Amino acid sequence: MPRKPTYDRNETIARARDLFWQQGWAGTSLKDLEAVLQMKPGSFYAAFGSKDALYRLALEKYASDGLDRLDQLARTLGPLESLQRFPQMVIGNDNAPAKACMLSKTLLELQAQKHPLAHDAHLHLLRMESRFAELFAQAQQCGEISGDHDPAALARRYQSDLLGLRVSAERDGIDAAAIAAEIAEGLTRL
Numbered sequence: 315m316p317r318k319p320t321y322d323r324n325e326t327i328a329r330a331r332d333l334f335w336q337q338g339w340a341g342t343s344l345k346d347l348e349a350v351l352q353m354k355p356g357s358f359y360a361a362f363g364s365k366d367a368l369y370r371l372a373l374e375k376y377a378s379d380g381l382d383r384l385d386q387l388a389r390t391l392g393p394l395e396s397l398q399r400f401p402q403m404v405i406g407n408d409n410a411p412a413k414a415c416m417l418s419k420t421l422l423e424l425q426a427q428k429h430p431l432a433h434d435a436h437l438h439l440l441r442m443e444s445r446f447a448e449l450f451a452q453a454q455q456c457g458e459i460s461g462d463h464d465p466a467a468l469a470r471r472y473q474s475d476l477l478g479l480r481v482s483a484e485r486d487g488i489d490a491a492a493i494a495a496e497i498a499e500g501l502t503r504l
Contacts, residue, residue, distance in 0.1 A: 324375075326351050336411035339369055339421050360463035369420075369431055376416045376440035380404075381445060394459060395451035398501050401476060401494035405483040412448060413483035413490070415476075417442075443473045453491075459504035468504070475485070 361369040387396035417435045424432035446469035453459045483490035
């Protein structure tokens with residue numbers, strides 16, 4: 315009879331996510347994972363199968379957590395105000411392992427190698443972009459923004475602005491909070 319795991323799977327995936335987010339796929343060795351997760355090689359392979367499988371779970375957690383934060387804002391504030399607050403939220407977590415987006419970091423690191431994880435990151439980015447488009451469409455329906463704009467085009471631009479903001483937040487001497495405020499202010503002119 316197999317033994318029951320003695321670890322919290324979700325918490326373990328969250329720790330792996332943070333390590334991968336900070337160090338990237340190539341920069342994270344199996345030894346790094348074993349140390350951070352406090353797992354021996356046999357337990358690691360039994361639990362996750364491979365580094366790629368764990369990375370895939372970490373990407374899913376990262377993306378799902380981001381969507382959950384956005385949806386919580388939308389339920390509380392409505393579509394336009396949630397889109398205005400989200401830029402500050404994504405750079406405002408001082409406990410995050412990195413300011414840059416884990417999905418974009420993955421895409422940039424692995425796309426040239428046509429690694430399947432780059433495709434996964436791309437799909438998560440599309441899912442987030444689609445959610446932004448839904449919020450822009452809802453803001454139009456509520457009369458918060460003009461119906462003259464294509465919600466999908468607004469979502470692509472907004473996501474691009476967020477990704478640039480997150481890279482800027484990694485740089486020294488850049489006032490990322492001011493850029494986040496500019497993004498939010500720009501939405502009031504739609």
